[in-house]
Amino acid sequence: xxxRRLATPAKHLGxxxxxxxxxxxxxxxxxxxxxxxxxxxxxxxxxxxGLRTENYTEGWNALTPSFGTxxxxxxxxxxxxxVGNLVSCSMAAYAFARLHFTGKRWWFGIMLGTIMLPIHxxxxxxxxxxxxxxxxxxxxxxxxxKILATDAFFVFLMVQFIRGLPRELxxxxxxxxxxxxxxxxxxxxxxxxxxxATTTIFTFIWTWNDFFSQLIYLxxxxxxxxxxxxxxxxxxxxxxxxxxxxxxxVVSLLPIFLAFLVGQRFLVKxxxxxxxx
Amino acid sequence: MSALDxxxxxxxxxxxxxxxxxxxxxxxxxxxxxxxxLVTIGPVIASFALGFTKYNLIQPPRFIGFDxxxxxxxxxxxHNALRVTxxxxxxxxxxxxxxxxxxxLLLNRGLRGLAFYRSAFYLPSLLGSSVAIAVLWTQVFxxxxxxxxxxxxxxxxxxxxxxxxxxxxxxLIVLNVWTFGSPMIIFLAGxxxxxxxxxxxxxxxxxxxxSRFLRITLPLLSPILFFNLVLQIIHAFQSFTQAFVVxxxxxxxxxxxxxxxxxxxxxxxxxxxxxxASALAWFLLLIVAAxxxxxxxxxRYWVFYDD
Numbered sequence: 001x002x003x004r005r006l007a008t009p010a011k012h013l014g015x016x017x018x019x020x021x022x023x024x025x026x027x028x029x030x031x032x033x034x035x036x037x038x039x040x041x042x043x044x045x046x047x048x049x050g051l052r053t054e055n056y057t058e059g060w061n062a063l064t065p066s067f068g069t070x071x072x073x074x075x076x077x078x079x080x081x082x083v084g085n086l087v088s089c090s091m092a093a094y095a096f097a098r099l100h101f102t103g104k105r106w107w108f109g110i111m112l113g114t115i116m117l118p119i120h121x122x123x124x125x126x127x128x129x130x131x132x133x134x135x136x137x138x139x140x141x142x143x144x145x146k147i148l149a150t151d152a153f154f155v156f157l158m159v160q161f162i163r164g165l166p167r168e169l170x171x172x173x174x175x176x177x178x179x180x181x182x183x184x185x186x187x188x189x190x191x192x193x194x195x196x197a198t199t200t201i202f203t204f205i206w207t208w209n210d211f212f213s214q215l216i217y218l219x220x221x222x223x224x225x226x227x228x229x230x231x232x233x234x235x236x237x238x239x240x241x242x243x244x245x246x247x248x249x250v251v252s253l254l255p256i257f258l259a260f261l262v263g264q265r266f267l268v269k270x271x272x273x274x275x276x277x
Numbered sequence: 278m279s280a281l282d283x284x285x286x287x288x289x290x291x292x293x294x295x296x297x298x299x300x301x302x303x304x305x306x307x308x309x310x311x312x313x314x315l316v317t318i319g320p321v322i323a324s325f326a327l328g329f330t331k332y333n334l335i336q337p338p339r340f341i342g343f344d345x346x347x348x349x350x351x352x353x354x355x356h357n358a359l360r361v362t363x364x365x366x367x368x369x370x371x372x373x374x375x376x377x378x379x380x381x382l383l384l385n386r387g388l389r390g391l392a393f394y395r396s397a398f399y400l401p402s403l404l405g406s407s408v409a410i411a412v413l414w415t416q417v418f419x420x421x422x423x424x425x426x427x428x429x430x431x432x433x434x435x436x437x438x439x440x441x442x443x444x445x446x447x448x449l450i451v452l453n454v455w456t457f458g459s460p461m462i463i464f465l466a467g468x469x470x471x472x473x474x475x476x477x478x479x480x481x482x483x484x485x486x487x488s489r490f491l492r493i494t495l496p497l498l499s500p501i502l503f504f505n506l507v508l509q510i511i512h513a514f515q516s517f518t519q520a521f522v523v524x525x526x527x528x529x530x531x532x533x534x535x536x537x538x539x540x541x542x543x544x545x546x547x548x549x550x551x552x553x554a555s556a557l558a559w560f561l562l563l564i565v566a567a568x569x570x571x572x573x574x575x576x577r578y579w580v581f582y583d584d
């Protein structure tokens with residue numbers, strides 16, 4: 001049994017070590033963003049002599065408009081996507097989970113299939129469509145698809161959740177004369193807040209991080225979101241100013257980190273039940 | 278139950294139809310139907326049509342027959358992009374899943390501090406696709422980067438990992454492996470479903486740790502492994518941001534990080550050759566579909582379903 005007693009501390013040691021190595025680059029980036037620029041190449045450690053914030057002020061104002069604009073743009077975009085996903089996906093999910101309509105298996109199969117459809121396959125004609133109606137350099141090409149329930153992953157997540165709710169509740173409401181809109185709004189929706197929370201947090205993180213579609217649709221600096229601005233900043237600076245690049249990278253990751261702290265319970269549950277993306 | 282299990286089940290049971298539900302279903306699904314038409318399936322069909330044209334967004338599309346598809350066969354930069362993408366997918370996904378499964382096994386069965394470890398290992402999968410992490414990677418694997426600092430400390434001479442065509446792709450593979458947290462959580466959830474009594478019975482029969490893993494854990498986890506494999510392969514085919522940022526949008530050095538998606542982006546959105554980009558998009562769909570189909574076919578030989 002001695003091996004067993006040794007096994008657990010060894011396991012902990014191993015796990016801590018793996019975790020440390022994995023997170024070290026990120027921690028080092030945070031530390032380096034608070035150092036004078038020339039020191040970044042010399043210090044592979046984490047200990048700081050003092051907090052130097054000039055990287056942040058320099059990075060913040062490096063592009064016109066300043067980084068505040070990009071944060072605001074990303075925030076508007078994220079908010080639009082969250083609202084779009086919550087409304088449209090919950091409606092579609094109610095239909096798939098509770099209604100027995102003609103061809104349901106078909107449509108449900110198509111919905112599941114679209115979860116696996118790469119965006120790159122549809123981006124060209126989508127761009128042609130949106131540029132013809134003058135939506136390039138607006139947030140519409142990024143938000144409208146969410147209002148149209150195209151994030152099928154969330155539809156599926158909510159279908160799973162609604163299936164777990166007792167059907168007796170709907171039946172009772174139906175006997176009392178409730179139609180589907182009322183059953184959905186007054187019974188199902190209040191009960192599915194955990195699924196809505198998961199959707200909110202995932203939409204927040206994925207939209208905040210998403211680069212490909214934002215790069216394509218947002219080409220005017222005034223409309224840049226954080227990832228697009230960060231990339232353009234990196235492209236425009238010479239390799240020596242890592243300090244301000246790191247500082248703005250940290251700024252761009254901070255909201256994700258906060259969302260993770262607030263919502264990790266929902267994130268873990270969401271992935272565990274539906275299998276993530 | 279995962280989306281894949283759902284698809285498997287669909288083939289089986291019939292669902293009763295309540296005619297009176299049709300009207301309500303239409304309204305509840307109206308946004309989704311519109312999305313299907315305008316944003317997902319519609320564009321898939323449209324990109325097939327555009328694939329037969331020459332189109333630069335300014336002049337109207339001009340029908341050119343199979344020229345774009347013939348070009349796919351002869352475009353040597355594209356063939357290189359395919360090679361890079363396949364290497365990336367076929368190396369990084371198995372490594373990533375091996376890490377995910379390994380750590381999940383370590384974390385399983387009531388280890389203290391499980392929640393903390395799980396969060397720590399999961400965090401990189403949330404950060405991994407961001408531009409910020411790509412910027413970090415550019416520094417860490419650069420000539421003066423963190424990796425070479427650490428190697429120098431041990432007296433090993435490093436190199437410019439990202440500027441060297443032989444190693445640039447490896448740094449992106451490392452990045453994908455780094456995000457093993459999300460499949461790890463799926464494995465953990467799967468491991469929890471395996472009844473403890475199986476292990477107890479095996480222990481009574483004197484089964485070794487290894488044979489318990491091989492005969493109980495692996496077969497019962499195989500549907501989850503399959504699910505992770507399918508999803509992570511599709512996911513890896515779509516990698517774009519990291520290669521784009523690390524190479525400054527070029528796919529360099531010497532096309533060594535030219536992912537298929539990056540090549541498609543360059544054709545469509547730098548050169549505005551929308552016809553060829555559409556053909557490329559369709560070709561990508563075929564490739565991903567073929568990989569998924571092969572996966573499903575192979576699953577019959579190694580995935581074990583308890584039901």
